[in-house]
Amino acid sequence: MENRLKTIKDRISKAAERCGRDPGSIRLVAVSKTMPADRVREGIEAGITILGENYMQEAREKIAELSAYPVSWHFIGHLQSNKAKYAVKLFDLIHSVDSLKLARELDKQAAKINKKQDILVQVNIGEEASKSGAYTDEVKSIISDISQLENLSVRGLMTIPPFFNSPEKVRPYFSALKDLGDQIREEALPNVKMDELSMGMTGDFEAAIEEGATLVRIGTAIFGKRDA
């Protein structure tokens, strides 16, 4: 685990240097979905500081079991409104906000515990019917509505682009997400910072960094293959 983590961190640094970015401006989210708490503990002891989880029930159990560790948990899976109360309680950043309805529920639950919840808006940048995320043409209006919600802070955008075997084919989608984020930042809306782009996974994170990713979500290259 330690070696794998070191290899990934080196690759992140090299990708950053290739395009003149500070490697410190890119954070690694280690995606631990389906991995048992013991494997995650091993990862934390090897130096992981941010963990990404997809399924609420699984995450609740793991986070409870690993509560002694000073790590940050991010929610990256599809989130249902009825799980919003757990999401605001457990996660520092929610990557997968894809509707105003969900944002309103998160705002309400965050208010109850006096928290300003950091979120990303998930964009379905490839316009794929099978994927969640807001469509590009709705994102600006959703974010403009979210900017009125006092207990949310929109930190940026997240995407899961269409799958290709070659990272070069994915690159245009990363660059489209970056452009969209830049346009929204210019609007300077309240409660909207737009300083984060969550994009890039095991197969394509270097291209994502070259296109401006600030958060890369990597599972397989750290924890190994997941059981289907």
Ligand SMILES: *Cc1c(COP(=O)(O)O)cnc(C)c1O
């Ligand atoms: C599983 C998952 C990842 C990690 O994928 P790998 O290919 O294993 O690195 C990243 N982001 C999301 C949203 C995921 O569900």
